[in-house]
Amino acid sequence: xxxxxxxxxxxLSLVTFAQEEVSKDSTKTYKFGLxxxxxxxxxxxxxxxxxxxxxxxxxxxxxxxxxxxxxxxxNEKRTIDETQINFTTEGSYFKIGVDYNAYKNWLDMExxxxxxxxxxxxxxxxxxxxxxxxxxxxxxGENGLxxxxxxYNSSTTHFVEFIIGVKAEIFNNLYLGINAQxxxxxxxxxxxxxxxxxxxxxxxxxxxxxxxxxxxxTVSYFIPFYKK
Numbered sequence: 001x002x003x004x005x006x007x008x009x010x011x012l013s014l015v016t017f018a019q020e021e022v023s024k025d026s027t028k029t030y031k032f033g034l035x036x037x038x039x040x041x042x043x044x045x046x047x048x049x050x051x052x053x054x055x056x057x058x059x060x061x062x063x064x065x066x067x068x069x070x071x072x073x074x075n076e077k078r079t080i081d082e083t084q085i086n087f088t089t090e091g092s093y094f095k096i097g098v099d100y101n102a103y104k105n106w107l108d109m110e111x112x113x114x115x116x117x118x119x120x121x122x123x124x125x126x127x128x129x130x131x132x133x134x135x136x137x138x139x140x141g142e143n144g145l146x147x148x149x150x151x152y153n154s155s156t157t158h159f160v161e162f163i164i165g166v167k168a169e170i171f172n173n174l175y176l177g178i179n180a181q182x183x184x185x186x187x188x189x190x191x192x193x194x195x196x197x198x199x200x201x202x203x204x205x206x207x208x209x210x211x212x213x214x215x216x217x218t219v220s221y222f223i224p225f226y227k228k
Contacts (some may be wrong), residue, residue: 029227031110035060035068035167035175042074051079054075054200058218060099062110070116071096074193076124076200084132085197088205091124093201095161110222111168118161120183124199126152126194152194157189159202177218178228185210 039056046053056074063069077090093121097117128150165179183202188210198204203212 008101009159022023030065031224031227032062033222033224035062035220035222035227037177037218039072039074039216039218041136041215042076052128054079056216058220065102067112068099068101069096070099070118072118072201074201078198078200079129080204086129086131087197088127088129089196089198089200090127091122091126091155091200093120093122093124095120095201096213097161097163099163101117101160102219109169112177113166114164116163118163119162120159120201122157122159122199124155124200125158126191126196127154128152128194141222150194155191155196156187156189157185157196157199159183159185159199165216167218169222173224174202175220175221175222177216179216179218181214181216183212183214185212 036057036059039058042054042056045077046055052114054074054076058070058072060068060070072095073093075092077088079086079088095118097116097118099112099114101112101114103113104112105111130147130149160183162182163179165177167175167177170176184198185202185205188196188199188205196205202215205212
């Protein structure tokens with residue numbers, strides 16, 4: 001959390017510095033176009049976390065001065081080893097929605113302090129690699145380890161997401177961003193005899209709550225189509 005707050009402070013400083021470099025008496029124009037990037041935090045986690053691979057492509061298209069059509073597409077594979085169960089989840093997801101830029105830019109700057117909403121759909125499969133079964137019929141109640149993998153296919157989850165973040169132009173048309181995502185799954189199709197414990201694009205699930213929280217660190221490039 002401290003890292004997240006530090007990056008927000010850094011990006012806000014970059015936004016302020018960049019706009020102070022521009023003369024206030026210049027003519028105001030707005031750039032409209034497509035911004036495409038990736039979540040670099042997933043690439044870093046892929047490199048440093050064992051049994052985890054992921055990538056995500058994100059994009060937003062600015063269609064008014066304040067609003068952008070935004071979306072993400074990604075793939076995620078993770079193996080989780082807990083006390084009584086070891087399983088692998090692998091699948092793809094997409095999210096689509098709208099962002100609102102609450103920041104007032106100077107001149108042709110395109111920095112953003114934004115809030116947004118997303119609809120998300122995740123499609124994935126689960127593999128139960130091993131699990132431990134408690135046997136009450138034995139004298140000592142020994143546990144038995146089952147190691148034959150069991151595949152569970154065709155799981156889907158629908159979810160909604162509230163996102164808040166910052167995007168700062170660090171070089172011409174190149175942006176660095178950070179965001180926080182609050183998620184709630186509204187439809188979760190479990191396979192027979194198995195409960196979805198991890199959802200690509202959403203994260204780990206619990207019995208107590210349908211909510212999830214995650215963070216993203218993005219780098220993106222803005223392709224301007226026109227100005228007005």
